[in-house]
Amino acid sequence: MVSATLLDGKTQLQRLDERSRTILRRIVESYLATGEPVGSRNLSRALPMALSPASIRNVMSDLEQLGLIISPHTSAGRLPTQLGLRLFVDGLLEVGDVSMEERRQIEAQIAYRRDKSVDQLLSEAGELISGLSHCAGVVLAEKQVARLRHIEFVPLEPRRGLVILVDEDQNVENRIINLPEGLPPSALQEASNYLNTHLRGMTLAEAKTEIEKSLNAAKAELDQLTQKVIKAGLAEWSGVSDDRKSLIVRGQSNLLKDVTAAEDLDRIRQLFDAFESKQDIVELLGASETAEGVRIFIGSENKLFSLSGSSLIVAPFRDQTRHVVGVLGVIGPTRLNYARIIPMVDYTAKLVSRLIG
CATH class of the missing domain: 1.10.10.10 (Winged helix-like DNA-binding domain superfamily/Winged helix DNA-binding domain)
Known part of the structure; x- marks a missing residue:
């Protein structure tokens, strides 16, 4: 271990x-x-x-x-x-700092613009860090949902319901939730009314934080079953399952540089397969979201790299509520320039936090 x-x-x-x-x-x-x-x-x-x-x-x-x-x-x-x-x-290891030239390059390439979505920003961050490190750049983030416009709960079966979310960009997404036993039909409408009154214009992260603070104060306004519906709906939307994560990989071809032996090429292909299947790398990056700063995985310390002989340097980034919404970093051979890449990953993650905060 x-x-x-x-x-x-x-x-x-x-x-x-x-x-x-x-x-x-x-x-x-x-x-x-x-x-x-x-x-x-x-x-x-x-x-x-x-x-x-x-x-x-x-x-x-x-x-x-x-x-x-x-x-x-x-x-x-x-x-x-x-x-x-x-x-x-x-x-x-004596870790240095990001040079002024690299800072300017990072800030110029992923500068925020009003016409740029968060997904575009993260894609540019992955591309940038791949180019600077000459490795594969990886970004794992919660799928972005614009600010909420409307939420509705619809009954499907006695114990199952549908949560419909509409954002300010007119995107519509659905989630199935389990309903508490004995829930009256009026409770779903009551939950919808409460959320639309209190959470309109918020992001999901902001909505979840607000609900956690306000539900106790709303006991007189909402019964316990309705509160459970609200919590279940927001928990389902802000969960951490793979289908709610967006994985961005840039610069995979960098991993093929200096690979000459057939067995080395085969190991890299196995890593490419992991990129395609997504699950293992999402699990690894997801585990890194709990870190306060940069985390480093070397070789067989993780099953994903046990055969490919790779290393991962990754750091989390946060939204304006200080909630971790993703991680970014690089994957490369164990023979990385750790002293240069560690501060680069750290600086880029902090910059992304500022831009999306």
Whole structure:
């Protein structure tokens, strides 16, 4: 499990002395830059401390026993393992900031205009972050509904009803809900009247927040069964099932760059299949919505990437009520430029929050 891996990794990082940490950092940095194993002789030239190749080999042997690096061939070169890469990202990585040039580029490309829908804005954000990172850009968001114009509850069966929602752009959508037992026919009309009186002109997120605050005060106005209908209707509309999520993927072709081996190509195709089926990636991105900031998934820490050998860097964005309405980020090889991409994802998510807030 990821949590166990992270716990073991943090414990091991605390046990490493400064020399071991420095050598591990250099091995990972070399891997991220070249993708090739690095040997003790090359490390001795790059380290800030004076160490002989023999001393470095001793440290590398210790790191290998801890499962942090591995020798892919019989040569003396070493590569980081997934655990070693996780330790680097969590404790040794020096994350910079987004450059002024990149900020200007991000803000210019996804600037808000009155004639631009939220869906267009999110699509541009995915395209932008794909281009800047040279990875696949992904955005998962709640399907956008304009401000409410009319809500109506219609009985279908004794225990089933239909919620009809009309927004200010004249779009109409329906949802089936379960009705409480013993509900009189008048309760559905009463629920419709109450919502249309109190929630007209609000977004769904605003409506849900308002209802949660006001239903207790409305006890004298509404009976308990009618309150249950109202809660069921808004809960169904603001739920988190896959059909209420919009998945945007941009720049998938970037994942094919530098892929030469047939087995590597096959792994990337499996990831493309996951994009098409949507379910696994929606589940993964949806789990990231609870994070306060950037989350990073590396390789087999998640079943989606266990075969493709990919990494995901993702951050949530929010609406004006501070409600998380989606996440955006990048998917790429584990050999990502984490120091550059992490702040880029974070900055773009915060910018999107400002623009849709």
